[in-house]
Amino acid sequence: MGSASCYRQYPLRPWRPPAQRIFVFTNVKLVDVEVGVVHEHATVILSCGRIENIKFQASTFGGIEPYSNSSEIVTKIDFRGKYLCPGLFDCHVHIIAVPGEREWQETKNLNPTVSAYRHAYVCQQMLDRGFTSVRDCGGASLALKQSIEDGLIQGPRLFIAGSFLSQTGGHGDTRGPHDHTNIECCGGGSSNFPSFICDGVPECLRAARENIRTGSDFLKIMGGGGVCSPTDRIDNVQFTSEEIKAITTVARNSQTYVTSHAYTPQSIRQAMENGVMGIEHGNMIDKETAELMVEKGAYLTPTLVTYTSMNDEAFAGYMPPEAMEKNAEVYEKGLEGLKIAYDAGVNMCYGSDLLGHLGVTQLDEFIIRSKVLPPLAILRSATVTPAKMMGQDNFLGQIKQGFAADLLVLNTNPLDDITVLAQPEKHLLAVIKDGRVCMSRWKLLDQDVPKTRPCIE
Numbered sequence: 001m002g003s004a005s006c007y008r009q010y011p012l013r014p015w016r017p018p019a020q021r022i023f024v025f026t027n028v029k030l031v032d033v034e035v036g037v038v039h040e041h042a043t044v045i046l047s048c049g050r051i052e053n054i055k056f057q058a059s060t061f062g063g064i065e066p067y068s069n070s071s072e073i074v075t076k077i078d079f080r081g082k083y084l085c086p087g088l089f090d091c092h093v094h095i096i097a098v099p100g101e102r103e104w105q106e107t108k109n110l111n112p113t114v115s116a117y118r119h120a121y122v123c124q125q126m127l128d129r130g131f132t133s134v135r136d137c138g139g140a141s142l143a144l145k146q147s148i149e150d151g152l153i154q155g156p157r158l159f160i161a162g163s164f165l166s167q168t169g170g171h172g173d174t175r176g177p178h179d180h181t182n183i184e185c186c187g188g189g190s191s192n193f194p195s196f197i198c199d200g201v202p203e204c205l206r207a208a209r210e211n212i213r214t215g216s217d218f219l220k221i222m223g224g225g226g227v228c229s230p231t232d233r234i235d236n237v238q239f240t241s242e243e244i245k246a247i248t249t250v251a252r253n254s255q256t257y258v259t260s261h262a263y264t265p266q267s268i269r270q271a272m273e274n275g276v277m278g279i280e281h282g283n284m285i286d287k288e289t290a291e292l293m294v295e296k297g298a299y300l301t302p303t304l305v306t307y308t309s310m311n312d313e314a315f316a317g318y319m320p321p322e323a324m325e326k327n328a329e330v331y332e333k334g335l336e337g338l339k340i341a342y343d344a345g346v347n348m349c350y351g352s353d354l355l356g357h358l359g360v361t362q363l364d365e366f367i368i369r370s371k372v373l374p375p376l377a378i379l380r381s382a383t384v385t386p387a388k389m390m391g392q393d394n395f396l397g398q399i400k401q402g403f404a405a406d407l408l409v410l411n412t413n414p415l416d417d418i419t420v421l422a423q424p425e426k427h428l429l430a431v432i433k434d435g436r437v438c439m440s441r442w443k444l445l446d447q448d449v450p451k452t453r454p455c456i457e
Helices: 105-107 110-130 142-149 201-213 243-255 264-272 287-296 303-310 319-330 334-344 355-363 364-369 375-381 385-387 417-424
Strands: 022-032 036-048 048-053 075-078 082-088 089-092 131-136 157-162 164-166 193-197 219-222 258-262 278-281 297-300 409-410 430-435 436-440
Touching: 036 082, 048 105, 082 258, 089 385, 110 142, 110 355, 110 430, 131 385, 131 436, 142 157, 157 319, 164 417, 193 201, 201 243, 219 243, 243 258, 243 264, 258 264, 264 278, 264 287, 278 364, 287 334, 303 334, 303 355, 303 364, 334 364, 364 375, 364 417, 375 385, 375 417
Parallel strands: 022 075, 022 082, 089 131, 131 157, 164 193, 164 219, 219 258, 258 278, 278 297
Antiparallel strands: 022 036, 036 048, 082 409, 409 430, 430 436
16 A cells, blocks of 8 residues: 555645735725824735735835746736725624515524525625625624635624614514513523524623623623514613623623613613623614713724615615514614714614615615714724724724735725725725635726636646
8 A cells, every 4th residue: 555645635625715815016005094084105025925025116125126036926916006805894783684684573483494504605795895794793603604714605704793782672672572481591582683682691601701602702691672673672771780780791701792782861871871882783772971981991883874775765664663663762863862972972883773674784884874974983983992992903994014914905995985985896996814715896906705716727
């Protein structure tokens, strides 16, 4: 019998993408989201998925042109004044709320295997829109996150909450008023609306620890009433202070944080006073509560596009009538709450929170926010601020040496008009994630993944 070296070698994980190319981009207009300016005539070098170096017009690489004498294959591209922008970060998505059904109830009860096969499509679409990172606020699994990291599925970097935590009768309890099914911790929700129903400190501790055990990057609680839940009101305050404190203690002990679904000042204040560091939605926030969030150093993720899309005739009938009635309550307060939070100096992140086929409007949040906020504030909310919230501010959200090569190539300056980001078919030339070109509409930049097969004839 021959030695092992005589046998053909096969890769253990053949789906993994090819190694990243070395890119040298010249004549770049670099969008600096930290300072709020565009640096002209920059040279940006990408290698091994990172931003290896940046040269501005007045600086040098020590007198040596990068890779000029290298034997490595280098892809040099003259940007001809195109813009290089950090990849976008959506801080409130639900990947498992997949498109394909006419009504939310059908989406919620979709067979989990059918739903899982659609996750790859949802992830690819988000990436194609320019979102190189997303924070899933309920439902996405560790398996999906690892599949993206391993290159099996093309999608954004994924930060997951696992199952959200809800009290009985809270926003995460999907049972109707005539459903007397008993739920023990940690169960509840449905296959596509995954929640842990937990009441009392011991159950809250257990549910929080179970999420940490199964890979959650952060924890999410339902701290107040919601639009889609059948038995609560928008102005309900949910969980007790003791329950919330128990959950935030678990998070803190695990070096992470808790975010809370909350619309009203009362539910936001209870969250802030018990160690919660994030608020989802916050439409009805007032000046005093916004100032409390600033004092605590907390983060707010408004999701105005979801209420606008629910009211759009194109999606009529997807949400049940009772949900539409509650939607009207929060829809009217959205822009006012956004302005209050901005004026107070609250750390704000970009969020969409879209369900089912409403996901196609993910970029419209840029248009909505542009009605009351300046472009730089909006762009920061989709780049550098989410990176800080997730403890990734030394790796994501900016174009800096050593940072991840998660980048967008644009033909228009988003600091002049932020709404260009909502028109990818006109202005988004390419998406680069981890140093690989994932989507390209630009003839100068070939796509790396999925890799095209070479022609044999």
